[in-house]
Amino acid sequence: MSMFKWEVVDPAPGEAVMPHQRLGWGKTVGLGAQHVVAMFGATFVFPLVMGLDANLAIMFSGICTILFLLVCNNKVPSYLGTSAAFVGAVAAIRLQGGDSADVTGAILVAGLVLAALGVVVHFAGAGLINKILPPAVTGAVVMLIGFNLAPVVAQTYWPQDQWVALLTTTFLVAASVLLPGFWSRIAVFLALIFGYVISWIFDGVFGPITSTLAGATEATEHDRVTWAGVKAADWIGLPSGQLGDGVDVVHGPSFSLSFILLVLPGVIALIAENTGHVKAVAEMTGDDLDPYMGRAIGADGAATALASLFGGSPTTTYAENIGVMSATRVYSTAAYYVAAAVAILLGLCPKFGAIVNATPGGVLGGITVVLYGMIGLVGAKIWVENRVDFGNPVNMVGLAAGIIAGIGGVTLTIGDDFELGGIALGSILVIVYFHMVKGRTPASTSGEVTKTL
Template sequence: MKQQQTIGIQEVPRFDKWLALSIQHLFAMFGATILVPYLVGISPAVALVSSGLGTLAYLLITKGRIPAYLGSSFAFIIPMTSAITIGGVEGMLVGSFTAGVVYGLVALFIKTSGVRWLMNILPPIVVGPVIMVIGLGLAGTAINMAMYIPDTDIYDGTLMTVALITLFITIIASIFFRGFFGLIPILIGIVGGYTAAYFFGIIDLTPVREAKLFAVPEFYIPFVTFTPVFSWSIIFIMVPIALVTLSEHIGDQMVLSKVVGKNFVEKPGLHRSILGDGVATIISSFLGGPPNTTYGENIGVVALTRVFSVFVIGGAAVMAILFGFSGKVAALIQSIPTAVMGGVSILLFGIIASSGLRMLIDNRVNIGEKRNLIISSVILVIGIGGAFIQVTEEIQIAGMALAAIIGVILNLILPGRPVIKNTEDVFQELDENTDEHRE
């Protein structure tokens, strides 16, 4: 039996309740949203501001009908790192902008042609292994952060101890905590690890004490702070990942539709929600932040509290913007030791890889079939092995992007490809899978 909602999508809660409920969403997204920019070396404060602005834009584009929060996308960590290596932060932002434009183009195609073509290009046998590559490709980053002194290859036992403490706190929070606290294990792990690091004497709070309460984040604004430079190499690194995250987006919309009891794929429409993701990513690229995506953590909060109000989501977005303009919050984030982030990342990146495996299981993909075995095997080895194709002196298709492209090609040319004829069948299957997980 469906639970009765406590606050509807268009309802405005009493102010004190509104504030408390918005803070819950802020906490739910906070740990993951700041971890992405932390890992790639851009400003977490900018990520918070762009997350808030992107969410507000999303709510506007979806006509205030979908209670979803947008935060930093983990799928883009490796492409962002590669893009920064090639063209600096400025080059990465151009790639992020292009990825946002791709979202917009896909939204236009879905509006005019439906979603069947996208599901045929990006079936679970392609998307699942690529998601596994995303998590496993980051495994070395997590371990290096946990074990070594930053920017060196010198092992430090104290840092490893702090990382393991952080990891175990995060695991305990994930397994044993219930209710809202069970939805924020990453934030709990960071706080617990930070406390442990403080007692181990590896935290300097001087910058936090000296920081101003209000400070403008370090924005990267095109044609103001830098001149954008187009790079085909960066485009080929980032755009294919945008195509893969679209499949995740569809899954998120189906789960949220099931939670709320409304078909968001039909109304306001999948094209609007995908466009909202794209616009949020474009806004972030104009400020110096990472690409944005809908957050499963916040969908979990909606499911737990039965509070569907978009005003609550909007309140969390405004708070994120305010936090981004707090110098003390920025300084506090910067003071988090890499070992703490490494400890959290060990679990988080493993979960990302496992979610790719779960996609295969949920969609009943038979790896015993030669066709599926070949596609998944090639994607995993090319993506994790770091293969690349040097097209020209300036254009390189590498790693995860190459794995995704080859996976799509193999799926299209190998015989025996199942063809989706009716999108309603896809959504019905996603509905059934969602039911099974909730039970």
């Protein structure tokens, strides 16, 4: 059967629609639109906080989703949205004077590494992942990636408008937990709209605010919501213009070994994400997807490299869209092709991108304070779900130094002009120390070490 021929079904209530099946095209288009809404919030928020173009990110999310589905032979229904795995490293690159070309160059290399690892996993088997990156290690790396971002919120976004940030955070927390079903899944998108409205009201009631905008060196008086760029933008066209640091929206990458080493730990997070998502889809559909694990990881890496080659954001499979499948029990890959097409069309609307790029700093502060914390807590979630035993000193001591080094920004200077620090150093220490002591701690001393700690 051709990859682009789906069996048309009309399931009874509660009956699943499998990846090789589809509903009528009307319902399939509706489901595809639902997938767009599910991925929408995070897919354009993360490019904003990384200083990249949201329009380009949305467009490449569609292109990369199609690439992923093709590589996986339509067996793994997933949407590739913007990844948060590199946000901390991007912040570190910019703090060290790197621009957007340095960011996309480093991420491109990370994407190629992930693609190569996907090829290795495809031929060696999915079991290889747990041998090199067991849950104790992946949880620690994901945790330090998230918590390393705390200073970015505190120093860049939150101070731009603390009260809008606080109100946006409060709304996001409440919406994520209290709203029913699908609405809670798009809480980030709803919080962004809420923050926009509050910012507009504050402009009318309190007037302009004096604060330091992202990338600026001193405070200035400005409106919270400025839509001059929105009015000037065209309705139809390719992503264009310049980013906040003066680099063109569509640009070629620049390569620096120091910056590449900063982003490579994000590869570990992407492996963990892809592995978990493929297993989740397999559990829902009842299909054995282990033979496609390497393809999924490799496809994500290739997609990340492709997007970065043109200045786009890194990609990853999205839990939000897996949640939509869980709720609807429709796993048809046809719906993902529809979602990808809609995303590409949105990316070709510069006015839409201008609206996104006009998001007030206080709104981003309110959203990122939650999102960054959630990234860190995903690491703890990995530990809990895999029952990592911290009574075992291998897990306790073997991970401790790396976590603190990564979150605290500890640095190691090598030679005159090379510095290893933050996420990169923390991830290396986590992996090296864990494997150094794994299986070598005498059982008779474990209780003593734990007690001492």
